[in-house]
Amino acid sequence: MNGKTLVMGVIGADVHAIGIKILSHAFGEAGFKTVNLGVMVSQEEFIEAAIETAADAIIVSSLYGHGEMDCRGLREKCDEAGLVGIPLYVGGNLVVGKRNFAEVEKTFLDMGFNRAYPPGTTPETGIADISKDLGVA
């Protein structure tokens, strides 16, 4: 265990259950304590879970194309709830249609996310980045 706690879940009305289980397992194997909120998680649930568990980062998954709508305002709500500066990560099929990922990434970084990942990203990539960001690499 590396002493870092990650809150993760699938945001909004999205019911894709498999990917988040794989991520939770992979991050657990990599030494993180994972708090997997499952599917259909609201912004408030992410925040409340992060407060109680003193999470070091929040990982948001979105597979159904409505990620932009669901994620907007999460950073501001974290600030409001006292989770100032908590690292936020997002990944999946974040938008509908064939938009250039650089453009999508910019959208999410502008919303206050620390990193955004395109479809097909391996768990190892995220584990490496987050370990580095949290100082446990």
Added chain:
Amino acid sequence: MNVILTVDFGSTFTKVAAVCAQSEKIIATAKAFTTIHTDIRHGLDAALAELYRQGGRMAFSQLLAASSAGGGLKMVAVGLVPALTAKAASMAACSAGAKVVKTFAYELSAAEQQEIHDIRPDLILLSGGTDGGNKAVILHNAKKLAEIEGDFSVIIAGNKSVAQAALETLVKGNKAAVICGNVMPAFNTLDIMPAKHAIRDLFMEKIIEAKGLTEASRMMSAPILPTPLAVFEGAELLAKSLGPLLAVDVGGATTDVYSITDGAPTLPGVVQKGLPEPYAKRSVEGDLGMRYSLDALAEAAAHIFPETEDFAHFRARCAADPAYVPQPDSPHARFDATLCAAAVDIATQRHSGRLETTYTPHGKTFYQLGKDLSQIKYVIGIGGAIIYSADPRAVLEKATCPSGGEILKPVSPAFLMDASYIFASAGLLSRVNEPLALKIMEAHITPPPPARP
């Protein structure tokens, strides 16, 4: 003859029941005014004298007692996030038979310190943080509680990593404090039993003495329980025979609701959200009482009551004399019946789970928050307000939601009532003789009579 005596030291009346273990029947019941200000045994003696007058002089093989005298077990719950550890703490305290006057979340403020001081709780359940989770808030709150003047004990049921530190802070402030297991050890995992046991132990050690029950407790064959806990255990016992049930107890100060069922979703495609709730759940509504909390109840039921001169007169009468029982079928009795129905309606609505609609790419789906009670087969009424109303069935129907819908109240249950207030007595008996307790309940929990014209 093997006769067991059960005693319920209530806030107004001390109620006794003599139960014969051989014939499995209640020999006699009696009551007398509770005498908390002199010696509580005087009221017990008076009740026993009345019992002997009815059933003849008898000896008891065992004496069992519950008490809600002196305001019952008054508690405050403190947690971190309202929907998580604060709720878990409140549920744990309720399940131990406490009257949870208020639940606080996040860092306590100076105004909230004052509020807790004014509530004058017997016990405070302090939670916050999962094990290894947030530490700052429970430590802050331990410090704030240590600063409050008052003779209360604190049960620490939060993040284990700082439980000892919280204890030391409280002890430094001259507060009695104990540590027990976290009410929410991991995210969304409820573990209320350690807190429930800690509350029971402190009730026996401290509250019995504080409420002047020490001498009475020496007469008993087993520790005195908080009355709501005895009622709760009665409800759990009855559920072993009847299956899942909902019980509502409308009293002078509070309305208590008990549900014994897993409450899992019964509709297809419903996703359960939020903190899981216990199989045996008790909730207590401090603002829904027929006498001591009548003002708050009248306010909650304001949509039913126009503020007439008659109603104002009724309220004044109740305020002056909380033991006031209106003449049957009088206008005041009708006020009581309507208020009681409102208390049942609101209290069961707060206790029940609800559905929230959400729209997904696959169409409409539902979240379920709390317990689904829709398929419950029995709703049971407890307490004089229900029992003595002209139409108990109509009052109990307020605990249902026949058309279904968002509020997951029972849809079409059968109604029963505890006409002789046997729940607490049976709960006490169940600790020493479960089959006997069940026999007594089956004989005395009966369908409501037809409405009086």
